[in-house]
Amino acid sequence: MTTMPDLHANSNSACCDAPEALQHTDTLRPSGSLRRASLHTLGCRLNQSETAILTDKLREDGYGIVPFGAPADLCIINTCTVTREADAKSRKMVRQFLRKNPSAYVAVIGCYAQMGAKTLAAIEGVDLIIGSQEKMNVLDYVKSGKNEHPLIVRDSILRDDFTLVFPDHSSAINHRPNLKIQDGCDFMCSFCVIPFARGRARSREMQNLREEAANLVAKGAKELVLTGVNVGCYAWQGKDIVDVVDTLQELDGLARIRISSIEPTTIPKELLTRMADPAHKLAPYLHIPLQSGADNTLEAMRRRYSRQDFLNFIHHVHDAVPGVGIGTDIMVGFPGESEADFEESYQLLQESPLFYAHVFKYSERDGTASARRSDPVPPAQINERSARLLRCSAMKTRMFQEHHLGKRMSVLFERAQDGYWGGYTDNYLRVLTTSNEDLENQIRSVRLTRLQGDLLYGELA
Numbered sequence: 193m194t195t196m197p198d199l200h201a202n203s204n205s206a207c208c209d210a211p212e213a214l215q216h217t218d219t220l221r222p223s224g225s226l227r228r229a230s231l232h233t234l235g236c237r238l239n240q241s242e243t244a245i246l247t248d249k250l251r252e253d254g255y256g257i258v259p260f261g262a263p264a265d266l267c268i269i270n271t272c273t274v275t276r277e278a279d280a281k282s283r284k285m286v287r288q289f290l291r292k293n294p295s296a297y298v299a300v301i302g303c304y305a306q307m308g309a310k311t312l313a314a315i316e317g318v319d320l321i322i323g324s325q326e327k328m329n330v331l332d333y334v335k336s337g338k339n340e341h342p343l344i345v346r347d348s349i350l351r352d353d354f355t356l357v358f359p360d361h362s363s364a365i366n367h368r369p370n371l372k373i374q375d376g377c378d379f380m381c382s383f384c385v386i387p388f389a390r391g392r393a394r395s396r397e398m399q400n401l402r403e404e405a406a407n408l409v410a411k412g413a414k415e416l417v418l419t420g421v422n423v424g425c426y427a428w429q430g431k432d433i434v435d436v437v438d439t440l441q442e443l444d445g446l447a448r449i450r451i452s453s454i455e456p457t458t459i460p461k462e463l464l465t466r467m468a469d470p471a472h473k474l475a476p477y478l479h480i481p482l483q484s485g486a487d488n489t490l491e492a493m494r495r496r497y498s499r500q501d502f503l504n505f506i507h508h509v510h511d512a513v514p515g516v517g518i519g520t521d522i523m524v525g526f527p528g529e530s531e532a533d534f535e536e537s538y539q540l541l542q543e544s545p546l547f548y549a550h551v552f553k554y555s556e557r558d559g560t561a562s563a564r565r566s567d568p569v570p571p572a573q574i575n576e577r578s579a580r581l582l583r584c585s586a587m588k589t590r591m592f593q594e595h596h597l598g599k600r601m602s603v604l605f606e607r608a609q610d611g612y613w614g615g616y617t618d619n620y621l622r623v624l625t626t627s628n629e630d631l632e633n634q635i636r637s638v639r640l641t642r643l644q645g646d647l648l649y650g651e652l653a
């Protein structure tokens with residue numbers, strides 16, 4: 193996906209969560225002979241979950257993890273290609289690191305490495321470029337030293353279900369770690385490059401994901417966020433996403449299971465039943481990408497539902513799951529999107545039970561069906577539509593916050609900043625509170641008392 197997903201992100205949306213940069217660093221600087229490594233992640237929660245595993249593998253291998261930009265012997269940059277801006281940002285991070293560490297070993301991996309390998313290979317100082325198929329094996333390639341053939345990019349990505357080799361997760365785990373359960377997508381939406389960058393849909397073996405989940409919980413994780421490109425398509429030996437959450441439900445010590453983002457046509461009703469059941473750990477929260485509220489745009493995007501289907505579904509979710517928080521992604525400026533089409537998206541957000549929208553500006557991606565269209569929307573119009581939708585989203589978030597004032601909610605606190613502890617409710621409201629206690633990684637009952645600006649405050653109950 194997230195600290196709260198970046199509501200103001202602007203990129204083409206894959207179904208994975210919103211962009212967010214994340215670094216894992218050790219508190220102590222490594223000393224003496226300990227090698228130093230730094231990692232940087234661009235893009236979605238799925239990339240973050242993969243970088244987290246690579247970080248722990250490096251630690252297991254004796255590396256000290258230093259912040260991105262600090263002197264390091266090795267750098268791994270896990271890239272994103274969801275938009276042109278993501279490509280440019282990926283290149284920028286590579287150059288930025290090389291400027292400060294010209295003699296370090298630099299490995300560029302992930303989605304942009306898969307799609308833009310030749311461009312990356314032209315950057316002097318890059319030692320290794322690994323696409324989607326082999327990226328989790330990056331350390332094996334690094335160990336083999338400077339590489340004669342730095343491009344490890346397979347044209348076709350295997351469709352096989354998979355396991356992940358994960359080391360004993362470090363004690364410095366994220367407060368709400370991601371758990372990768374799936375990869376790739378078969379849907380081929382006309383704007384989306386992800387099926388090319390990450391391949392077709394495949395699922396992680398149940399036992400393997402359960403083992404990693406148990407390891408994360410043993411290290412203190414109270415909430416797990418299920419990630420993938422199209423998690424609702426999870427299918428492993430007859431098991432589906434409902435079986436995944438039921439399996440994780442059995443883990444002692446785990447308090448919450450959250451689904452990061454899920455396609456509207458892939459949500460079984462049993463998932464809603466679990467969310468509505470107070471005894472089940474599945475959080476009453478859904479992030480369901482809409483993309484457009486206009487039928488002709490949805491059709492041109494090759495989405496698999498109509499405006500009315502989407503509306504019916506979220507009203508059903510709202511009725512079936514008490515207190516549910518529902519968010520979405522909306523794209524503006526898809527080729528041919530008229531003012532009237534945009535108004536349909538705007539009205540849908542305004543009038544529906546959605547409480548926020550990530551707003552994405554259309555970005556043309558080579559090789560996609562929509563890149564062949566010749567009816568682009570002018571950038572000024574795209575910017576204006578984006579700004580309007582963001583204002584609407586902020587208003588919807590405020591209404592949802594106001595609706596909760598006076599209520600008691602359980603909040604999983606993460607960290608203290610500027611004198612306030614911050615955390616999330618199960619339905620994904622961010623809450624701040626003051627306390628002399630150490631609330632880190634604790635779930636506490638909080639009475640929501642006031643709204644100041646766009647921040648929601650509460651008192652420990």
Ligand code: SF4
Nearest residue numbers: 207377379380381384
């Ligand atoms: S092709 Fe469609 S469903 Fe698949 S990742 Fe892209 S936007 Fe999501």
